[in-house]
Amino acid sequence: MLMASSDKHRQTGKNRAFRQSLGHALEGLQALFHYERNFRKHLLFGSLAVIAGLILQLTINEWLWLMLAIFLVLIAETLNTIVEAVVDLVVGQTYHELAKRAKDVAAGGVLLAALFAVIVGALVMLPALGRWF
Numbered sequence: 001m002l003m004a005s006s007d008k009h010r011q012t013g014k015n016r017a018f019r020q021s022l023g024h025a026l027e028g029l030q031a032l033f034h035y036e037r038n039f040r041k042h043l044l045f046g047s048l049a050v051i052a053g054l055i056l057q058l059t060i061n062e063w064l065w066l067m068l069a070i071f072l073v074l075i076a077e078t079l080n081t082i083v084e085a086v087v088d089l090v091v092g093q094t095y096h097e098l099a100k101r102a103k104d105v106a107a108g109g110v111l112l113a114a115l116f117a118v119i120v121g122a123l124v125m126l127p128a129l130g131r132w133f
Contacts (some may be wrong), residue, residue: 069117076113
């Protein structure tokens, strides 16, 4: 049975094809970019790090570390967004100590990833700057 156009976002079963899965994944990334200010900030800083890496002509190993750090932060922010959405779905506008703890821990994970990225950035960029001058 064909779905009406108004039902296209009401899928409850598994995806039937890779193309369908990819479409949902791209919609998720679009939602992250559109609704999550911190994701946009992390994306901006990651992009600036990539531009700096291009200018400094990083080695392949330096690129690997830099990309690991950038994607780790973006993934942590994605997981944080998921936790926040699920917690809000479950508790709604009601305050609950466990809901606060879940959100705080998820935010702490993003902070750890961001600290890792700063350390990697310093370890990669400072020697590269030294080679440049």
